[in-house]
Amino acid sequence: MLVTFLDIVIAGLLLGGLYALIAMGLSLQYGVARVLNISHGEFIMLGALTTWAFYTAFDINPLAALAICGPLAFILGFIIHRTLYKRLLNSSGSLALFEGNSMLASFGLMFIVQNLALMFWGPEIRGYSYLAFPVDLAGAVFGANRLVTLGFAILIGLTFYFFLTRTRIGKAIRAAAQDPAAAGIMGVDINNVLAICFGLGAAMAAIAGMLISMSYPVHTGMGLEYTIIAIIVVVLGGLGSIPGSFIGGLLLGLIGSIVTYFEPGLALAAYYVIFILLLLVKPTGLMGKS
Amino acid sequence: MEDKKRLTRRDFLKVAAVGTAGLAGACSQIPVTGKDKEKIVVGMSRPLSGPLAVIGDSAFRPIYETWVPEVNAEGGIYVEEYGRKLPIELIVYDDKSDVGTMTRLTEKLIVEDKVDFLWPASGTSFVFAQAPIANKYGYVLITAEGGATSIKDMLPSLPFVFVTLSFSDWYQLPVLAELLGEKGAKTAYIVYIADLHGIEYSGVAGIEFPKQGIDIIGVKSVPPDIKDLSQIIKEAKASNADVFCCFAYPDQVMPATGTSMELGFNPKAWVGGPCVNFGFYHTTFGPAAEGVLGFTSFSPKQSAAAKTLADKLYTGKPEEAQDWWGHPLYWAGLEIWKQAIEKAGTLDQAKIRDIIATEKFQTVLGETWFDNGLLAKECHTGEIGQWQNGVYEVVGPKNMATADTVYPKPEWPTGGG
Amino acid sequence: MKHKPRLPQGLLTTGSITLTVLVLFATLPGYASIYTVILLAAIFMYIVLTLSWSIFSGPTGYISLASAAFLGTGIYTSAIFGKMLPLPVVVGIGGLASFCLALLAGALTLRLKGIYFSMFTFGLVELIKHLMLWFEINLTGTRGRFVIVVDHITVYYVMLVLLALTILTAYAIRRSKFGLALQSIGEQEEAAAHTGVNVTLVKVSAFAISAFFVGATGAIMATRWTYIDPYIAFNYLFSFMPVLMAIFGGMGQLYGPIMGATVFAYLEEILITRFPYFYMLFFGIILIVSVLYLPNGLAGLIQGWQKRVWGARYVHP
């Protein structure tokens, strides 16, 4: 009984770690840069397919692809913010208008990235198996690749936490999440901070994509599904709260795992029931401020 | 036409001249219809984008993209009424994987573009939605991706619709049950996707398995967008069933395979599909695919015609392009269509329909005909396949098998791919 | 901008233009090709979706993503009752069912603001979809239903009537006390409440009115789709589309969402038929370019022209 329970909990955390990673990226983009980035999932897709391509064509270890995908996605995200969203921020009269316009733009970006990826890779399903063998943990069995995924998600989450709390730029990001004007007071170029946030969000998406490709099939149309999960987790955790996103991700994974154990047909319905109930009880998410 | 054919997505990058080439491709698509027939215009609404693009692109698309140039290279299809061969011109629209758009575009093809023929949309529910429209306008519709037991009941009221794909009780699961029964399987655990496809397969299995002495000891349905299957695989493992069936799509069958490996769940028979029948299943899992069972319809080892087709479709292409279930059936469907036009000597849909419904044709499958709107099960050259030494062999039915079923399947390889 | 003293001539011109357009559309099946009729019915659907979305979300600023839930409710109504009841009744029931759903959802969501409200409504779509799926599989043992087929002309006229009703309603609301109350909620909800506006009632009823038209649209358009299942009926694209179209058109004016939906839907039609392999690419580029150069949508563009022609409206003291 205890083993079964542990089993369910850990299985939930394994998936939840992935959700947490995806959501932290979006949390930066939406919580700080105020871009509800519908194209978030496309960066996950790019990370996943690039990792797949490196692994199958050049036999590059998926985990090593991190060193390539992460920085590339960061640069891409940074440039996109500097060119597209910064202009929008200047041209939109109010924050509400900017949120609407930037969402529209991110939809456009989603379409463009997806179509370009289709031209390059085609829509076929891809996959590879890596570290797909059982590991026995005190009677409960888990896939080695999933444990590695969770390890990475936690590692990246922690690194990121220290980055936010210990570095100057990290502190500026946190200040900007509270109040964009405050970051300006700290003597940091707010445009740079926002672009860095967007780039970091993209990089985390790409890394999540790399981890996803180790356990799940990947294809050019996979993005939107993950975007939606990310938005749900961000809202669940509380807007602008990065720890909230992390906890929200784990929680969602856990709930999915528990419900799947009893009735897999309702696993997804359960996500939304919990989500809706939580919003009704606490309208600003788990760690959101009212 | 030739311009457009060259413009597939991947080639497009090589062309590099993005805007101009796209424009040229688009302009060449406007159909010309006149009294003097110069070509046969065929219209299709396909999921080029959206969630169904995955299926559409790897199933019917490579078939028509190979078949049409081949026919056109010979000058086209001879139509007696015009006393000459008419080449085929394709109009393809993107329905974004949305049924509302697909039905609208289908009507556009019929009433506005006035295409000579309609080729099928992709996916079982799309077949359900498109079939009544084609039938209403009296357009012959030979479907590709999609087939279901419930469509059997509809077909008598849809005389213009013909279904090529094999499916659960036509005649895959009876064959699967017999194979497994003979090998001594006693228990089965079934996971199915919560849609028409999954419900029907699990329902038919519920009838056919017990007939062969196989008890179904667990059944679970999963919603299409479920991610983590580990709880279900664990339960299946705990049930100790001889047979594990995953009646779902690649999005679930792939992780189900991966999770089975990760959790060390190695039943005597592991059945999954549609998915196992595709080349990408083998490229993904490599040696781990060994012994996994899926659905099929042919093997190049069966006949010269089958080998020619496989060479035509797959030589020089990545293994991912292979589909050992649907491809020959769709191909046969197109061959029947062509021969029916030639026999009719006209493009009159009603005449062509009567010929397709009543006559027999020589196709890649051998002698082929439709039986009340379904491709006769006697024409199938295989139902169940199994990966053996990196080749997808036909293992059932016995009289068409290219190899004996390996049962129990070998252990998953350890230490990762 | 909206609250400048209204000019009766403007009203007269708008009225006569609207009337001419309506007559033009009403007689259209007489002279236009059948596909024009089919396509227009689809474009009308998008206009109704977008405009009814903007009835509630425009003035209040509550971005609802529940459109797909209301549309799907209408679609399922049609699938369930289509064979038993006459068409106008089915369309009415579709609208009413969505109306009731919106009342319920509205009563629950009142505490939520901003993105939390948006995501709640989105969650609602997904929840209904998954429950419907589970329900159909476990209790009726099927998935998917056939919808009774109705001819194009009938569908066209029903859509035209719905469109006219939606425009009339949207127009009437904008000019009414109710519209003023809605706007005051969007501007400053707390002050509105303390100035006597029953914010709960106003919000919920606006939400439900807008849902009515979406539900009715679902009930009639489902007949064009032939076959539906929960994934088809509760497709979240229909939640995002109205928002995109409204932003694209600009929300300040009544004609903004109408223009947005029309241009958007027509553009999409052109792209998926003329450039099927690059539809998303071109569509994406157009979206980004328009958002960069038209930050206030198409309506903003038109207002810009008006300003250039008539000069600036307000010279502030």
Added chain:
Amino acid sequence: MSILEAEGITKHFGGLTALSGIGFHVDQGEILGLIGPNGAGKTTLFGLISAALPPDRGVIRFKGEVITGLKPHQVCRRGVARTFQSVKVFPNMSVLANVMVGSFFGRPNTVSAAAAEGESVELLEFVGLSAFAAIPARDLTLANQKMLEVARALATAPELLLLDELMAGLNPTEIGLAMDLVTRIRDRGITVFMIEHVMKAIMCVCERIMVLHHGEKIAEGTPKEIAASKTVVEVYLGESAYA
């Protein structure tokens, strides 16, 4: 006769007690001032009266009827209007429309559009905003936005008006006008209950003053009595010593 009576009003925020057992009354037709250091609970008290917040304990009666438990719009329609400490106009609506919201919705009876517009125009004149009727409220100066809030509140035809720091942030000339306005409002027969930090204003205008400190009522009386009260002076001196 009192128009508003409160007994034992208590309100907690988490562990913090904002008001503990406050009892008071407002007489018909008077101008009652409410003063106290920052955080004394003044705005919370207004929130409780106008039903923005529910009290944890206690009863508030307006014209003898219990109004605790009502919704804000119900309280407003019964005749209690308010303004806000930080201005809350409808920024994108015209000045006139701002006021019309009040005449349309703030009364128990229905008002025709023509009547609402006529009264609103009159009220704009009353507060001195006639010239700005057509411009969006966001373009008004802070002082004028405050005047607009007063006009909007008056449009709901209140019998009791709650003014929350009407004069904060205003220059001396504007304060003078505001003081005059408050008197003129009372002369229309409307009872005024006002929170104010500007001592000069409160001493001149109010007939009676109530002092809150740390959520408790520490003094009540005429301006003269309050000015002479030792406790009040200590509280204020204590505060200024900190500031």
